[in-house]
Amino acid sequence: MRIxxxxxxxxxxxxxxxxxxxxxxxxxxxxxxxxxWIDTELGVQSLTPMDSIQERCxxxxxxxxxxxxxxxxxxxxxxxxxxxxxxxxxxxAVIHFAEQRAAPYSMKTDRHKVYTVDNNVSATHNLxxxxxxxxxxxxxxxxxxxxxxxxxxxxxPIPEGYLDVEIDTPTGKKGMEILYPTRPGxxxxxxxxxxxxxxxxxxxNDGLRITDLHQGIVWGTHTEQTRRHEQLINRFDxxxxxxxxxxxxxxQAAIGYPLTVHGTGGQTRAFIHIQDSVRCxxxxxxxxxxxxxxxxxxxxxxxxxxVRDLAEMIAGMTGAKTVYLPNPRKxxxxxxxxxxxxxxxALGLEPIRLQQGLLSEVVDVARKYAHRIDRSRVPxxxxxxxxxxxxxxxxxxxxxxxxxx
Amino acid sequence: MRIxxxxxxxxxxxxxxxxxxxxxxxxxxxxxxxxxWIDTELGVQSLTPMDSIQERCxxxxxxxxxxxxxxxxxxxxxxxxxxxxxxxxxxxAVIHFAEQRAAPYSMKTDRHKVYTVDNNVSATHNLxxxxxxxxxxxxxxxxxxxxxxxxxxxxxPIPEGYLDVEIDTPTGKKGMEILYPTRPGxxxxxxxxxxxxxxxxxxxNDGLRITDLHQGIVWGTHTEQTRRHEQLINRFDxxxxxxxxxxxxxxQAAIGYPLTVHGTGGQTRAFIHIQDSVRCxxxxxxxxxxxxxxxxxxxxxxxxxxVRDLAEMIAGMTGAKTVYLPNPRKxxxxxxxxxxxxxxxALGLEPIRLQQGLLSEVVDVARKYAHRIDRSRVPxxxxxxxxxxxxxxxxxxxxxxxxxx
Ligand SMILES: NC(=O)c1ccc[n+]([C@@H]2O[C@H](COP(=O)([O-])OP(=O)(O)OC[C@H]3O[C@@H](n4cnc5c(N)ncnc54)[C@H](O)[C@@H]3O)[C@@H](O)[C@H]2O)c1
Ligand SMILES: NC(=O)c1ccc[n+]([C@@H]2O[C@H](COP(=O)([O-])OP(=O)(O)OC[C@H]3O[C@@H](n4cnc5c(N)ncnc54)[C@H](O)[C@@H]3O)[C@@H](O)[C@H]2O)c1
Numbered sequence: 182m183r184i185x186x187x188x189x190x191x192x193x194x195x196x197x198x199x200x201x202x203x204x205x206x207x208x209x210x211x212x213x214x215x216x217x218w219i220d221t222e223l224g225v226q227s228l229t230p231m232d233s234i235q236e237r238c239x240x241x242x243x244x245x246x247x248x249x250x251x252x253x254x255x256x257x258x259x260x261x262x263x264x265x266x267x268x269x270x271x272x273x274a275v276i277h278f279a280e281q282r283a284a285p286y287s288m289k290t291d292r293h294k295v296y297t298v299d300n301n302v303s304a305t306h307n308l309x310x311x312x313x314x315x316x317x318x319x320x321x322x323x324x325x326x327x328x329x330x331x332x333x334x335x336x337x338p339i340p341e342g343y344l345d346v347e348i349d350t351p352t353g354k355k356g357m358e359i360l361y362p363t364r365p366g367x368x369x370x371x372x373x374x375x376x377x378x379x380x381x382x383x384x385x386n387d388g389l390r391i392t393d394l395h396q397g398i399v400w401g402t403h404t405e406q407t408r409r410h411e412q413l414i415n416r417f418d419x420x421x422x423x424x425x426x427x428x429x430x431x432x433q434a435a436i437g438y439p440l441t442v443h444g445t446g447g448q449t450r451a452f453i454h455i456q457d458s459v460r461c462x463x464x465x466x467x468x469x470x471x472x473x474x475x476x477x478x479x480x481x482x483x484x485x486x487x488v489r490d491l492a493e494m495i496a497g498m499t500g501a502k503t504v505y506l507p508n509p510r511k512x513x514x515x516x517x518x519x520x521x522x523x524x525x526x527a528l529g530l531e532p533i534r535l536q537q538g539l540l541s542e543v544v545d546v547a548r549k550y551a552h553r554i555d556r557s558r559v560p561x562x563x564x565x566x567x568x569x570x571x572x573x574x575x576x577x578x579x580x581x582x583x584x585x586x
Numbered sequence: 587m588r589i590x591x592x593x594x595x596x597x598x599x600x601x602x603x604x605x606x607x608x609x610x611x612x613x614x615x616x617x618x619x620x621x622x623w624i625d626t627e628l629g630v631q632s633l634t635p636m637d638s639i640q641e642r643c644x645x646x647x648x649x650x651x652x653x654x655x656x657x658x659x660x661x662x663x664x665x666x667x668x669x670x671x672x673x674x675x676x677x678x679a680v681i682h683f684a685e686q687r688a689a690p691y692s693m694k695t696d697r698h699k700v701y702t703v704d705n706n707v708s709a710t711h712n713l714x715x716x717x718x719x720x721x722x723x724x725x726x727x728x729x730x731x732x733x734x735x736x737x738x739x740x741x742x743p744i745p746e747g748y749l750d751v752e753i754d755t756p757t758g759k760k761g762m763e764i765l766y767p768t769r770p771g772x773x774x775x776x777x778x779x780x781x782x783x784x785x786x787x788x789x790x791n792d793g794l795r796i797t798d799l800h801q802g803i804v805w806g807t808h809t810e811q812t813r814r815h816e817q818l819i820n821r822f823d824x825x826x827x828x829x830x831x832x833x834x835x836x837x838q839a840a841i842g843y844p845l846t847v848h849g850t851g852g853q854t855r856a857f858i859h860i861q862d863s864v865r866c867x868x869x870x871x872x873x874x875x876x877x878x879x880x881x882x883x884x885x886x887x888x889x890x891x892x893v894r895d896l897a898e899m900i901a902g903m904t905g906a907k908t909v910y911l912p913n914p915r916k917x918x919x920x921x922x923x924x925x926x927x928x929x930x931x932a933l934g935l936e937p938i939r940l941q942q943g944l945l946s947e948v949v950d951v952a953r954k955y956a957h958r959i960d961r962s963r964v965p966x967x968x969x970x971x972x973x974x975x976x977x978x979x980x981x982x983x984x985x986x987x988x989x990x991x
Pocket of ligand 2: 595597659660662663686687729803830
């Protein structure tokens, strides 16, 4: 297959590109490298030393003989170039990772909110409109998030995308299938909730074939393919905006900083290892819906944990201490999260568990690159509202975190 | 009150501005005049001769002594200017009409799809982000549409915004209130469905006070205030993109063109007279939700009709003939539409009915300005999909409608 990987320079996109290239597919990465620019904006860098995308593709070719082509293109602002690109390459499948993906970044300032909405909505919608216009019948696989449902809902198991409801009509109750109702908790999550509606419309009106993977928090650094050469290494974000809770704990443990738990740490989150994520994408890809079918939605996660239990797990492995800080997010202190992931298990996924894999992250990644850690970047500084911002502006060492600007 | 009317140069925005100015409010119109540019793009013009917005404001001042200020600003692309404008004028209320509002225009070409999504989503989101950032606690009243629910749903009465559903949880069934699920039928309607999610998020996260009016098709030209001077007249769109089904029937009748019914004409639509629309906005304005309350949603309509019954009504008044043409839209041929509008009736709305008001539209508007009609602009030319486009490219007189470009 010829596969376009939009956002293929990113944390999930890059190992996906290698995985699919290794399987013999013709892989094209389309990316505007905005994520690298955001590193520059924030003054942060991947813990792991990451080469340019051009260099990475060169090494991959040298190492495996497989070619991955890179195309610099902004999906959100270059509609005509996107259309021309699709018309020229006519991919059989398109995997869409190309969005601003950090909730804290999306809540940093009004400028970041506006950027996240404009970038993510336009990227997704431009892609859909261009697929219709060029008449390309590619299977579109998109990465969404379980976060669209809000973490503080009624405690119901999150089904795979849809909900059956009953509606009163003049002639009695009638059943109706609806998209599982969302209640996003950040501007970033909100854009994924908007994406769902875009997908529903284009599947219904134009018969586009779409799979939306509602992914949990991806952890882990290496996959079989990124391990093949030091310069193929994946990125590892640990800063307060892009670092997920797990990555930040790992880094804190590695440098002897206390593990910073927000609120009571009772928030339950869903997780998946990067190797499993890549595998799920492969599975989803090969199981395309037919034209006219509703959007296929999978929950892409393998286990759930409370944040304080994660801290405990890492503290147990490393001897780190834990501190509790005010939560910069607006969310329930404690929530249950029961997620259905029957579809991927049925397709044969055999998950890598945190309990087994975490130690290697501590040793092979966090400690190995500890000399590259900038400790001032570890605390989370983006607050969800102006009121919350007033409460959360000191780090556990007592220093002010936010610049008053 | 100081009221900002975004999109105040438009068909509903202009009479709303006059109505509220007449009540003694300080009215500011913010508009980028994009709708006038679209007239130019399409080579169409309002049936009624419409002056520039500056001239209209001058006449209003001369006629009533009340001042309406006009501000040229693009909500979607000038975020910083919007924020500065809000910070300077600090309105008590904001009425938001400023979106691309024609479903056929939104489906014309991929460029029009992209424009509609970018314009509408960014306009609404920029406004929300700027209100939060400036800390202005204005009541935001937005105009949505009943079309978000899709016209071909299960035949249930459309409630005002919300639906109670039951969800299975490990501890038994739990009730949950959700936004009434949408299934938009065009890119335009889809943007209103996206707006709903933006509103829900900003009401929840930032305590913004928002009322969303789900409006039916607005008909009628004059209000008490637009009647005061010939140059205060409202716009009347009759072209295939912006002309609503009723306006196009009126014009067809006036020039002896057959009334063109799409499909079986069994589509049921909701209607409201412009005078009632303006009055509803006044009512909604004075009944603001508190901060922290959910978005208040009203259905703003007064009656429903099937398209073929409308054609019959107008044929009865004018002697026009009716023809049935293939439907350029992708929708069910026949649908029921039962809409709840209890909230406005409770607030004292006394509707103007089509049966009474329609004749004056025929005589005072359509026939009066019939010499200004460009008959080549009457047919609907935007098709919902490429397949449909092939079927609907001839007008009832047998001429080709679409340019092959
Ligand atoms: N990492 C996770 O834990 C996680 C969890 C759930 C869902 N997801 C989703 O998976 C996808 C990929 O996540 P990631 O962690 O790899 O993010 P990432 O930020 O590392 O990668 C995203 C890539 O998309 C590119 N991009 C962004 N906007 C673009 C545009 N307009 N045009 C072209 N390229 C653009 C960026 O430059 C970057 O290379 C995202 O959509 C994210 O929301 C990720
Ligand atoms: N007319 C109807 O039958 C009807 C029915 C239901 C809902 N509505 C809604 O009511 C609102 C007003 O409808 P209308 O018929 O008056 O439409 P209209 O097109 O006549 O007016 C919209 C106005 O908004 C302005 N505008 C658009 N984008 C803008 C931007 N980015 N920045 C600044 N100004 C911008 C346009 O120039 C125009 O003056 C719309 O949101 C529409 O969706 C209308």
